[in-house]
Amino acid sequence: MADAIYNPPSKAPTAERTRQPKNRPADLPQGQQKIRRRNRTIASCLSCRQRKLKCDKQVPCGNCQRFQRDCLYIAPALDTAAQQKLAEIKDRLGDLEETLERDVARRAAATSGSDRSSVIPKIEAEDDDYEGLSADDDQDPEPSPLGMFDQVYDNDADDGLMDLGIQLGKLRMSDRVGGLVRPKMSDELNAKLRSANHKSQNLYCQRHGYSDPTVPWQPGALSQDDFLSPGPDFIVPSSNLFFPDPITTYFLPPRHVADRLITQYLNAVHPVARLIHQPSFERQYTTFWGNIGNGTITPAPIQAILFAAMFSAAVSLPDDSAASFSEMPKHSLVDRLREMTEFMLSRANLLRTTKIDTMQAFIIYMLPLCRTEISRAHSALVGTAIRLAQCMGLHRDGTTFGLNAVDTHVRRLIWYQICFLDVRTCEATGPRPQIRKEEYDTKLPLNVNDTDLMLASSPTDDLPYWTDMTLSKLKFECYELIRQLWVDMQRMDQKKLSLTSVLNRIKRFRATTEAKYSPLVQGNTPKQILAKQMYRASSNRALVVILQRYAVGTNYPMPERLRNLLIEACMGTVEAGVAMETRPELATWSWYRGAILQYHAAVLLVFEVYARPDMPEAARIWSSLDYIFETPSQSSMTDKAEGIIITLRDRLEKYHSVRKLRATADVESQSSPGPSTSSQLNTPVTAPHITRSAQTFTTPTMVYSQLPHGEQGPASDASGSHTGVNRDSSADPGMEAVANMDWNEWDKYFAPNAELGTIGAMGDFSLGNFNPHQAYFSLPRADGHQR
Structure with a gap:
């Protein structure tokens, strides 16, 4: 090598180098100093580096001359800007190492000690999923104990009743209401009644029938239990999936009927429950x-796809349209095709x-x-599908295997439809989604x-316009958010995450x-x-999934x-x-509406219009x-x-x-006898069983401390008469938690408004008119500016 090409730098000092914190604040404890990785240039020749010998940096060096080796140096190929960027990357890596060390130390401190229950975990402030959170925001509203994740039944429950x-x-x-078990829901409803007349005098009760709830349930007595019976959307799976009936008659619709069904x-x-690649599917149908025609047997898996379709x-047919082309009523056509689909799935050896x-x-x-009416039989089948899919590697993206x-694309569709079914059956029968985000790497379909x-x-990125896949991909992304919210609710209960963080x-x-998606749906x-x-x-x-836990049955009025x-989320x-x-x-x-949403949010709206019949939005709410x-x-x-x-x-x-659902001790204490209130959406369930006449309860003056921006609790008159319920704040953790909520942190994401009583101030959502430069949640301030 020519000496003009590279001149080795002078020998680096041999003194031991120590990590020094970069821009360390004066008040940072010495044990938590910021670590900076060293950025020293290595100038030894390649031969000395490989043999770990001390190089004198000469050309050639002494070692290479002595042993007659080629002395080669790596010339610095990085310019000044590149070297600076490399130093920044190493500094950032040092920051991450420091953060990891602090997190490990914090977790070790939280789990140490003889009494672990006395340690309150700190709300995570350094979470990549959240921006600008306050580590001091460790006080949140306590969710109502009336809503639980899990349910327990008495041994004398009647399993003959359909669990719908x-x-x-x-x-x-x-x-389950909104995905949470509410064993005292009837008591919660009863607590809302402030001056109910006898139900025989209410026209709505007359039209929908009423009976004495103390009369024992008699299976098959339609006059009593028609509302307990399955509805038209209920389709029960049979055992033919796993134990095929050998005398099952092969039912193949005529070609014109099959063409109409396809x-x-x-x-x-296909547009709302996409699971096929349409050109491939049409080719399979033609081949079938x-x-x-030529007497060849189509493989059972392909027949199963066609019969399932x-x-x-x-x-999906309207009730009166099946007979017009199939010469049989809809329910008969559905039953025959369901039996054939199950038979073909069993022939295809579904379980293995x-x-x-x-x-x-x-x-x-x-x-x-799995639409409106879902039983545990459906939930068990979804659990089977999850395990089968994981055994087949559907939770791993197809690109990993070079497909x-x-x-x-088809593998991604199948996996994310399974994820959708997991969330849907979890909301209906519980307890929690089985699939966790960290357990799969399958990407969303393009x-x-x-x-x-x-x-x-073929494309490797999303196309910037409306395609066949846009609707389904939007649904998948929304349900992945709801899946994450189930995890977040558990972390909130463990005091590891704040309500403000989840809303953010x-x-x-x-x-x-x-x-x-705004440009795609114009x-x-x-x-x-x-x-x-x-x-x-x-x-x-x-929003309803998160906030409904604080709305009904809590002992503290929900902040305005x-x-x-x-309420705006329920209305939407x-x-x-x-x-x-x-x-x-x-x-x-x-x-397919029942698969997308249930109308459980309508119950909260009924509570609201009943408590506030003169609210400006009452007519809009009643239209739904x-x-x-x-x-x-x-x-x-x-x-x-x-x-x-x-x-x-x-x-x-x-x-x-009939179901004999048990409640926890906390729920039983919340539903003890007491007066009822209707002045707030989230009133405590403490009413007598039935209140037939208007009553005014006299209670001591209620104190609402530290409510944000001048918000007030229910007012009481001079005599102390009040429609609310007095509670001891020392016995109610939710009262102290709401009062101490970090409203400054809340204001970063949800701006205060001078007209908080008007729900409509939030504005109606219009995705087609969405302005990406204006946050959807931004509310007008009192001065007319946006926050």
């Missing part, structure tokens, strides 16, 4: 009929399959089953058309999603309208801003659901409640709300008397 709950109008309610599947099912199509086609057929079969674009995947160079997560998700095609309504329902439901946020949820069922352009997909609960138009708003609450209470009492 009760039906009222279009509402189906079981042990067309119905592609139009009504060709094999029948026809079964799903039959479920390794074929993607078999798993694809199984999930196509499951999607129409082609179509196979990778936003592409099915035909794009067949190109020689939802806010950021909405802002990011709206900015991403049109007014039926599918784009459906995407907007589905997103509105799912994004608002995320939280209450407004919850039910309005989107009603739109998906009633708008003519969305009629093709109305059959009238449709959901099928109320008589001639009744007043108060009578309708009262009738709904009475009917729900009586039916839930009947259902709970």
